[in-house]
Amino acid sequence: MTVLQGATVTLRPTLPDDVPALAAIRATPEVRARWRGGDDLAAEIAADLQDPDTRCLTVEDGRRIIGMIQWHAEEDPDYRHAGIDLFLDPAAxxxxxxxxxxxxxACHLIDVHGHHRLTIDPAADNTAAIRCYSKVGFRPVGIMRRYERGLDGSWHDGLLMDLLADEVVR
Structure with missing residues (x-):
């Protein structure tokens, strides 16, 4: 995958050397509360890098690592789409x-990979993430009840959002 340049951020393929910085971001209380994971966050990120179905991109602001954005694709022609997930340093x-x-x-997945539909699934109570994704054009599809287990062991709802290629706010 090539390096993608946004208006401000750079998205580049995640390297093994990025894992410690990304694990530190994932360990912050704000991110940890939203991203599931065990005790070895570095091992989990390293495993994502080895997963052939997940593409990981490090998000940089200037030359500073501020997070990671991942995507995966459903390639069955009758259901083809891509899904996105993201975490950022709370300081960003x-x-x-x-x-x-x-x-x-999103623009890369639509313009280069030819996806007509993208999905993203923030926690239903993550208003900041929902606002962020809405600015790009994602729309709520529905609530996924008891979708993910929180750090406290209880189940929490998720919000399925999608974006069609002609709806992206460029």
Whole structure:
């Protein structure tokens, strides 16, 4: 995969050397509360890098690592689409960098990979993420009840959102 340049952020293929910085971001309380995971976050990120079905891109602001955006594709021609997931350093929140990262990847998946539909599934109570994705053109599809287990062991709802190629806000 090539390097993608957004208005502000750069998305580049994640390297093994990025894992410690990304694990530190995933370990922040704000990110940890939203991303599931066990005790070895570095091992989980390294496993994502080895998963042939997941493409991982490091998000940089300038030359500083601020997070990771991932995507996967359903290639069955009758259901073809791509899904996106993202985490950013809380120090980067509220500056439009997440919106830029999602928009940059969405445009790439539509324009280069030919996807007509993209999905993303934030926690239903993650208003900041929902607002970010909405700015790119994602729309709510519906609530996925008891979709993911939280750190406290209880089930939490997720919001399925999708974006059609002609709806992206460029």
């Amino acid at each position: 929140h509220g500056r439009g960098l997440g919106t830029d990262a999602v928009r940059t990847l």
